[in-house]
Amino acid sequence: MNRPALSWKIGSALGIPIHIHVSWILIFILVSWTLASDYLPEHLPGLSAVRYWVMGGVATVFLFLSVLLHELGHCYVARRCHIPIERITLFVFGGVAQMRKEAPSPSAEALIAVAGPLVSFGLGGVCLGVALLLELTQQGFSFHGMIVLCILLGTVNLQLGLFNLLPGFPLDGGRILRAGLWAWGLDFHQATKRAAMAGFGFGALFGLVGLLTLAGSLTGWLSASAASGGGWAVCMGMFLCAAALVSRRQAAFRHALMTVPVRELMTRTVMALSPGSTLDDAVDGRFQPYGYGAFPVVDNGHLLGLVTVQDVQAVPTALWSRRRIEEIMRPAVPSLFVGPEAPILQAMAQMAQGGWDRLVVVQDETVIGLVTQSGIVRFLQRYRG
Numbered sequence: 001m002n003r004p005a006l007s008w009k010i011g012s013a014l015g016i017p018i019h020i021h022v023s024w025i026l027i028f029i030l031v032s033w034t035l036a037s038d039y040l041p042e043h044l045p046g047l048s049a050v051r052y053w054v055m056g057g058v059a060t061v062f063l064f065l066s067v068l069l070h071e072l073g074h075c076y077v078a079r080r081c082h083i084p085i086e087r088i089t090l091f092v093f094g095g096v097a098q099m100r101k102e103a104p105s106p107s108a109e110a111l112i113a114v115a116g117p118l119v120s121f122g123l124g125g126v127c128l129g130v131a132l133l134l135e136l137t138q139q140g141f142s143f144h145g146m147i148v149l150c151i152l153l154g155t156v157n158l159q160l161g162l163f164n165l166l167p168g169f170p171l172d173g174g175r176i177l178r179a180g181l182w183a184w185g186l187d188f189h190q191a192t193k194r195a196a197m198a199g200f201g202f203g204a205l206f207g208l209v210g211l212l213t214l215a216g217s218l219t220g221w222l223s224a225s226a227a228s229g230g231g232w233a234v235c236m237g238m239f240l241c242a243a244a245l246v247s248r249r250q251a252a253f254r255h256a257l258m259t260v261p262v263r264e265l266m267t268r269t270v271m272a273l274s275p276g277s278t279l280d281d282a283v284d285g286r287f288q289p290y291g292y293g294a295f296p297v298v299d300n301g302h303l304l305g306l307v308t309v310q311d312v313q314a315v316p317t318a319l320w321s322r323r324r325i326e327e328i329m330r331p332a333v334p335s336l337f338v339g340p341e342a343p344i345l346q347a348m349a350q351m352a353q354g355g356w357d358r359l360v361v362v363q364d365e366t367v368i369g370l371v372t373q374s375g376i377v378r379f380l381q382r383y384r385g
């Protein structure tokens, strides 16, 4: 999932920074309000409004702690699989743990995915167990308030675990599905695409059920209180659909980086400098008319080196008519050229490593093209949509 912008760090756990997104505040108020004005008065009648609000606030804090523990479950296993975690962000639809890289194997992917729901089921079991224990031991004391809160937390955690197990990416169940398809023989990209399609399907289904519930509530077929559940399902469905589409596009983007060869985006007309020409000729014939930051130096199709604007500027203008390109060029180090079949990711790594903004594409020791940073950006933009 994308990193939600507009978030603040509130602390850290297991050494992982925890952020809350601005939409989290909205859901915090909404959940506290629903609990204080609806759920608690119904299950614990006869208390003051202040009590309901305090209990509603406390319960909401525990609910978000549950979401956080679910995410920490994922993070704990991810760490064991040597995947660094950037941060955990809590937002309107729950939490998201941002991992710096993908799981190394289908089994690691499945283990990381299942860890979150397992934590939720564990918490659900503990809360319901405590509720049962209090129910059995309350003689003389009244633990009724605590019991109601424990049952609430227990059921919400069980629901959280179950919902996340729906087999649609990017939900945890969708990750397990992806791991399964990946283990089944599909490549990582194809598996992500299929699992994201399932995620889109579940999102659409949620939206549809939500719309029908809303319509039923408005026409009197269903109770008026069903409307909020319907509205929530519509929002959740839309979010799932959007998240599935984004995941699919990101998978396509990563796949392109790793598989599309440089040959597909290189410029075939190479504007080069000849080693014997003077700096005056190079500036008038190449640097000024084309405006590029650097040109390869080529002799009979063979790459000899590279000359950048800075290399030329370092020579006093008065000497430009006498100095030749071969005297100032940087020699052709291996990081400067790339084969036509190398994937884009490799070209990007070489550019970053050598500080180049362009690489020379060489086949059989002959220059056949140029690949530039701006060319890569233009090519990848189609995957960003």
Ligand SMILES: [Zn+2]
Binding pocket: 070, 071, 074, 116, 117, 164, 172
């Ligand atoms: Zn999860």
